[in-house]
Structures are given as structure tokens and as C-alpha cells.
Amino acid sequence: MAERLRRTTLVSALLVFTALALVAMGLTAITDTATADPKNDRGTTAASHAGHKMPPAVPVPSGDDPDGDGYIPANPPVTGVVPSDEIPPHRYFHEFQANCEVTHTRPDDPIVYPGRPGASHDHTFMGNRTTDANSTTASLDSGTTACKAPGDRSAYWMPTLLNADQPVRPIGPQVIYYKAGVTDYRTVRPFPKGLRFVVGSPTQSADEFRDHPGWVEGWECGNSFNNTEIPASCPATRDVQLNLRFQAPSCWDGKYLDTPDHKSHMAYPLVMGANQDVCPTSHPVALPMVEFKMAWPVNGDMSKVRLASGTGHSFHYDFFNAWDDATLRKMVNHCVVGGLQCDARGYDQNNPGAGAALNENYELP
Numbered sequence: 001m002a003e004r005l006r007r008t009t010l011v012s013a014l015l016v017f018t019a020l021a022l023v024a025m026g027l028t029a030i031t032d033t034a035t036a037d038p039k040n041d042r043g044t045t046a047a048s049h050a051g052h053k054m055p056p057a058v059p060v061p062s063g064d065d066p067d068g069d070g071y072i073p074a075n076p077p078v079t080g081v082v083p084s085d086e087i088p089p090h091r092y093f094h095e096f097q098a099n100c101e102v103t104h105t106r107p108d109d110p111i112v113y114p115g116r117p118g119a120s121h122d123h124t125f126m127g128n129r130t131t132d133a134n135s136t137t138a139s140l141d142s143g144t145t146a147c148k149a150p151g152d153r154s155a156y157w158m159p160t161l162l163n164a165d166q167p168v169r170p171i172g173p174q175v176i177y178y179k180a181g182v183t184d185y186r187t188v189r190p191f192p193k194g195l196r197f198v199v200g201s202p203t204q205s206a207d208e209f210r211d212h213p214g215w216v217e218g219w220e221c222g223n224s225f226n227n228t229e230i231p232a233s234c235p236a237t238r239d240v241q242l243n244l245r246f247q248a249p250s251c252w253d254g255k256y257l258d259t260p261d262h263k264s265h266m267a268y269p270l271v272m273g274a275n276q277d278v279c280p281t282s283h284p285v286a287l288p289m290v291e292f293k294m295a296w297p298v299n300g301d302m303s304k305v306r307l308a309s310g311t312g313h314s315f316h317y318d319f320f321n322a323w324d325d326a327t328l329r330k331m332v333n334h335c336v337v338g339g340l341q342c343d344a345r346g347y348d349q350n351n352p353g354a355g356a357a358l359n360e361n362y363e364l365p
Contacts, residue, residue: 088186094336097178123318149362163298192257213249252265326364
């Protein structure tokens with residue numbers, strides 16, 4: 001009798017341990033519906049319209065994060081930086097453009113769901129042609145790009161715009177600005193290779209979207225702007241598109257290329273006074289401020305236009321840096337630190353004497 005009781009206890013313990021292990025590995029349909037949902041009748045996964053969920057609480061080793069804790073340390077870290085509150089010589093512009101075309105759409109997100117293809121809502125990818133759920137710093141670095149500058153192999157993505165469930169892709173090179181987010185533009189330094197972050201959230205409320213520090217003028221079309229939601233109609237003329245501009249945080253902690261929430265290692269500058277923006281001491285390293293300026297070829301009746309992540313206020317985007325180090329350094333120093341308004345070649349047509357950072361092939365001379 002005692003032996004039978006001992007065996008029953010051992011079997012019960014083994015079953016509990018196995019169940020807990022399966023939950024920890026994300027193999028149960030209850031805890032992880034994003035990967036288990038079958039395709040619905042429109043041919044897309046149900047998860048593609050559900051928005052991002054919080055990453056699993058248990059370690060999920062993948063890609064650049066072998067221990068799966070969500071922290072990717074910078075190697076080496078940047079230390080000893082004190083945020084500058086100096087007022088530099090006035091320059092109205094300190095920016096350059098990265099003009100990148102759309103490459104593909106896919107329900108992947110290598111930042112939020114690394115190594116888990118199909119786990120996200122549908123995204124529209126620009127820049128690096130190889131971006132998928134398994135993308136790493138090394139894979140992007142060896143990939144090809146649809147940006148004008150061959151040295152920009154970064155991955156840029158956002159939720160796919162849908163019109164009556166049909167994807168609408170931006171046409172031609174989209175404008176992605178790299179600007180000084182702080183007043184002392186002289187202190188801006190290039191992104192470290194492998195830095196990644198998410199701007200905004202698919203689960204944010206309408207008020208959170210409107211009050212977001214990255215908000216510029218909301219959704220725009222024709223003479224309508226500052227819209228929290230996608231307008232119900234836009235002028236049905238050839239020159240009208242749906243537009244949106246949104247800015248990313250530009251202050252880095254110098255420690256991590258990513259954190260579990262994909263945001264905590266970055267911060268927006270503090271507004272210290274009129275025309276004085278300074279990085280907080282917790283995030284002292286000034287990096288370029290990325291600004292998406294997107295244009296979708298859709299107008300007229302917009303009643304069926306939405307994002308794959310939900311309504312207009314669910315807009316967000318991701319950035320994964322894979323620039324060639326030397327090319328990015330030249331563009332930042334020439335255009336941002338140099339106080340110029342540059343195109344994708346690093347040329348300011350209003351200051352031709354300053355020359356261009358890149359040659360006619362958009363490469364380092």
C-alpha cells in the first residue's frame with residue numbers, strides 16, 4: 001500500500017512538472033493563442049488583428065538574445081556621458097533623410113515576437129529586404145536594402161493599412177527623417193549597430209495616441225489634419241494621399257540595445273524651457289531622432305480603411321538599426337552635427353558649398 005501511494009505521488013508530481021514546463025515553453029493553446037489560431041475565412045491569422053500582447057514572462061531564447069531575458073547589452077556600453085544643456089549656434093535644420101521603399105508585408109515582428117513567424121498582426125516592411133521573424137543584427141547586416149543609400153540596411157516597419165481588408169502599400173521611397181531631438185545638435189552621435197525599439201503601442205488609447213510625445217499632426221489628408229482616427233473621407237483627387245508623421249525617442253541609456261518592453265532603454269528629451277530640449281540623466285546619450293513621414297495612396301471614401309492593428313489610434317512603428325557604421329557616422333556628423341538640411345545623399349541644396357556626405361551612388365566616396 002505504501003509503495004502504491006509513493007508511486008501515485010511521484011506520477012502526480014511528474015504530471016504537474018510536465019504541465020508547468022509546457023506552459024513555460026508556450027506550448028499550450030490556452031496561454032498562446034497567437035501561434036495556435038487557425039486561419040480565418042479571409043486567409044489571415046486571427047492574431048493578425050489582435051495587436052501585440054505582452055511578451056511571455058518566461059525566457060524565450062532567440063536571435064540576439066540567447067538567454068531570452070529580453071535584455072540585449074550594448075558591447076561596449078557608453079558611459080561617462082552628461083546630457084548637454086548648452087545652447088549651440090543657431091541652425092534651423094540639422095537632419096537628413098533615409099528614403100526607403102516598401103519591400104513586403106508579413107505577420108512578423110522580430111522585435112516583439114523574435115523567432116515566432118506569424119505571431120503578430122500584419123506589418124508593412126521598408127528598407128531591408130530580408131526582414132522577418134528570425135531577423136538578427138547579423139542577418140540584417142548581410143541583407144540587401146530598398147533604401148537609396150546601400151549602407152542603410154536597417155529594418156523599418158509599421159502595421160499594414162487595409163482598405164476593405166486589402167493591403168494598401170505606400171508607393172515609392174518613403175521619407176524617414178533622422179533629426180536632432182535635442183537642442184544641442186552637436187552632441188548627437190550615431191546609433192549603435194543592433195539598437196532596436198518600438199514607438200507607440202497598438203493597445204494605446206485614443207487619448208494616449210494624441211498625447212504621445214511622438215505626435216506631430218496626426219492623420220492628414222487634403223486640408224484635414226490633427227486627426228486621432230483615420231478620416232472617414234478624403235478629397236478624391238490624384239494628388240491627395242493619407243499621411244502620418246510620428247517621431248521616435250532619441251535619448252539612449254547607453255546600456256542596452258533592447259529591453260523586455262522594447263522601450264525602457266530609450267526616452268524622449270525633457271523640455272527644459274523655450275527651445276531647449278535636453279536628454280534626461282537616466283538616458284544621457286543623444287541619438288538621431290527618427291521621424292516616419294508616411295503616405296498611403298488612398299482617398300475618397302475611407303470608411304473601410306483601418307490598420308491591421310486596429311483603428312487609427314493604434315498606429316505604432318518599429319526600428320532595427322543595421323546601418324553600415326561608417327556611412328551612418330558620416331551622415332550624422334555632416335548633416336545633423338553640421339546643422340544642415342540633407343537629402344538621402346547628405347547634400348543640402350541650400351548650402352552647396354558644404355558638399356555631400358555620399359557620392360552619386362549614395363555611397364561613401
